[in-house]
């Protein structure tokens with residue numbers, strides 16, 4: 001191990017002799033520096049004038065010349081490792097060590113563990129409501145719509161949605177119905193809890209406006225279980241597209257408003 005270091009020191013000295021243009025005092029200083037035990041200071045790469053992460057021999061010579069007053073600090077600000085405005089012998093020693101052993105890895109380059117972007121595929125959603133059946137079912141099972149405005153309670157359905165139902169409307173739906181819009185904005189969403197004769201929810205029917213133009217129902221996403229999921233489902237738009245059993249269809253919405 002020592003032989004290796006010795007060899008590198010020798011080749012370094014040879015490179016110095018071959019490549020450097022040094023004032024006589026500079027040589028004395030360099031020899032004095034090389035004779036000192038190495039000091040490792042935690043600082044940016046002393047002696048690295050051009051910031052390329054390597055202290056080349058000409059950079060070392062420049063550092064020594066600055067230390068001796070033969071050159072301005074601006075020639076190589078990297079010579080002044082601790083930024084105190086002058087190049088001291090300690091900094092030269094570190095510069096030599098950096099030339100021999102390479103620059104220390106700055107703390108800022110310590111690899112920080114950057115987590116890759118979440119790999120969980122984010123299902124498509126409109127205004128927070130998933131428009132893909134599996135994700136929507138999880139969203140429904142989590143009760144994500146329960147803080148929406150709702151019909152006062154379960155009521156018998158006039159439609160095919162099992163015998164008792166309760167409809168929830170998001171803020172966008174409420175605002176649009178309140179305004180009497182003939183076409184609801186993108187993000188309007190309505191969830192109907194289906195109870196049948198059970199005391200608990202047995203399923204859900206959902207409609208979400210996914211584009212401005214209702215386009216005969218294709219501007220709505222319809223859901224009533226995985227097998228009934230998609231935009232413009234005719235099995236849904238047939239009833240919802242026009243007034244049904246005394247209920248007015250407002251852009252495919254049949255629930256009476258104000259809510260009952």
Ligand code: HEC
Pocket residue numbers: 156157158159160161165167190191192205206207222223224228233235236237238239240244247252253254255256
């Ligand atoms: C036979 C007619 C009919 C069909 C077919 C139908 N619905 Fe309905 N739906 C209604 C009626 C009527 C209402 C109003 C509330 C009630 O009485 O149940 C309603 C209400 C809803 C609501 C509550 C919001 C609103 O528009 O009032 C949703 C959500 C819903 N239906 C989704 C669907 C989906 C999804 C389909 C297709 C899978 C579908 N419906 C098929 C008649 C129907």
